[in-house]
Amino acid sequence: MKIVDVCAFYTPGGGGVRTYVDRKLVAFAARGHEMVVVAPGERDGMERRGANATIRWVRSPRFPLDRSYRYFADRAALHRVLDEENPDLVEVSSPWRSASIVADWRSERRARARLSLIAHADPLSAYAYRWFEGVASTQTVDRAFDWYWRHLRRLDRRFDMVVSASASLTGRLRDGGLQKVLTDPMGVEPGRFSPTLRDAAVRREMLALCGLPEDALLLIGVGRHAPEKRWPMVAQAATIAGARTPVGLVIVGGGSRQRPVIDAIAGNPHVRLLEPTSDRPALARMMASADALIHGCEAETFCFVAAEALASGLPLIAPDRGGAADLARSGGGVVYQSGDAQAAADAILAVARAGPAGRELRPVRTMDHHFDDLLALYAQGTPASKEGSCR
Known part of the structure; x- marks a missing residue:
C-alpha cells in the first residue's frame, strides 16, 4: 500500500x-x-x-x-x-x-x-x-x-x-x-520505559531537591509550561496535600509560560521545576523512580506521558476528562475533577494512603x-x- x-x-x-x-x-x-x-x-x-x-x-x-x-x-x-x-x-x-x-x-x-x-x-x-x-x-x-x-x-x-x-x-x-x-x-516507545529502571538513589536525589526525606511521597509531572497543562493548579494541589503529608513534586518541562507556574509555587521548597530533557533514558529512570505521575491537562487526546508512566509502573493522578483520564481509569489510577486544585489534592492523598502495595502493573500498549x-x-x-x- x-x-x-x-x-x-x-x-x-x-x-x-x-x-x-x-x-x-x-x-x-x-x-x-x-x-x-x-x-x-x-x-x-x-x-x-x-x-x-x-x-x-x-x-x-x-x-x-x-x-x-x-x-x-x-x-x-x-x-x-x-x-x-x-x-x-x-x-x-x-x-x-x-x-x-x-x-x-x-x-x-x-x-x-x-x-x-x-x-x-x-x-x-x-x-x-x-x-x-x-x-x-x-x-x-x-x-x-x-x-x-x-x-x-x-x-x-x-x-x-x-x-x-x-x-x-x-x-x-x-x-x-x-x-x-x-x-x-x-x-x-517499545523497550524504553519500565519499572525495572526504578533507582533508589535517583529517588533520594529528587526528594533531596525537594527538601524532603525518603519517606515522603514523590510526584513527577512532565510537560511544557502551557496554559492547558494547568501546572499552577497542580503545584497548588501539591501544596494543599503537603499540609497533610510530606509531598514532593518535580515538574520536568519548559516554555514561555513559566512565570504563572513559579507564582503558583509561591516559594514552596517541596515543588521544583526542572528543565526539559532530550535524554530519554534519564527521563525513563526519573519516571520509574517516582511514586506517582500527576497530570493537569484534560485536553489530551492520548497523553504519551501518562502511558509512559504506566509503563514505568506508576499510578496516575489525572483530571477526569481526556486521554489521561482514559489511561488512569484503565490503569487503576485516581481521577479528580478537572481544574480543581482541592480535588487534585484529595487524589494525591488517596495515592499516598494506598502506598506501594496498592499498585498493580498492567500491560501497556506500544x-x-x-x-x-x-x-x-x-x-x-x-x-x-x-x-x-x-x-
Whole structure:
C-alpha cells in the first residue's frame, strides 16, 4: 500500500509531531508499505528516508500566529503533489485548511484513493472550555462553537474514516454528530520505559531537591509550561496535600509560560521545576523512580506521558476528562475533577494512603500496536458502518 500523509505540522525543527511521523515512516516501511509525508517547507524538495520512505516539501509561507510553522497556501500545488504520488490512501493529520484542501482534490487518481482524517487534537478542550470555565458549561460552549462541529461533520462526510487517538475523544466526536469515527490509541516507545529502571538513589536525589526525606511521597509531572497543562493548579494541589503529608513534586518541562507556574509555587521548597530533557533514558529512570505521575491537562487526546508512566509502573493522578483520564481509569489510577486544585489534592492523598502495595502493573500498549492496528484499519477498506475500536 502507498500512503501519503499530508502533515501540516511537520517541521525541520522537531517536536512531538516530527517524532511520531519519523517513527511511523520507519514502521510502515518495515511492514512493506511505501509512505510519503507531504509537509509545508521553505522550498519545494524531496528527502529520502530509505527505499520506501520520503519527505516531500511543498513551498509554503510561514504561519502568522506561530512562525516556527508553515501552512499549505497553494491548493493547486498540493493537488499536483497528490496526483504525482498517486497514493492508495491519504492521511490528513489536521482538521483545518489541509483537510479541506485534500477533501477538494478532484482527479482520476483521486478516485482510487481513500481518505483518512487523523484526529490528534481537541481544540475546544484545550482552549474554549478552559477560557469559559466557571462562566459557561461545556454544552453551552459547544453550542456557541457549533461552526466548529459543522466543519467536522462536513469533513466526516467527505473522508472515508476519522481515526481518533482515544476512547474519550471518539465519544466526543460521535456526540458531535460524526459517523465514521474509529479508535486507534497511540502507545509508548517499545523497550524504553519500565519499572525495572526504578533507582533508589535517583529517588533520594529528587526528594533531596525537594527538601524532603525518603519517606515522603514523590510526584513527577512532565510537560511544557502551557496554559492547558494547568501546572499552577497542580503545584497548588501539591501544596494543599503537603499540609497533610510530606509531598514532593518535580515538574520536568519548559516554555514561555513559566512565570504563572513559579507564582503558583509561591516559594514552596517541596515543588521544583526542572528543565526539559532530550535524554530519554534519564527521563525513563526519573519516571520509574517516582511514586506517582500527576497530570493537569484534560485536553489530551492520548497523553504519551501518562502511558509512559504506566509503563514505568506508576499510578496516575489525572483530571477526569481526556486521554489521561482514559489511561488512569484503565490503569487503576485516581481521577479528580478537572481544574480543581482541592480535588487534585484529595487524589494525591488517596495515592499516598494506598502506598506501594496498592499498585498493580498492567500491560501497556506500544507504538508497534498502534501502527499495526492503523494499517489493519486501512487494509479493511472504508469503515463507515463499523463501530468500536482496534484493540
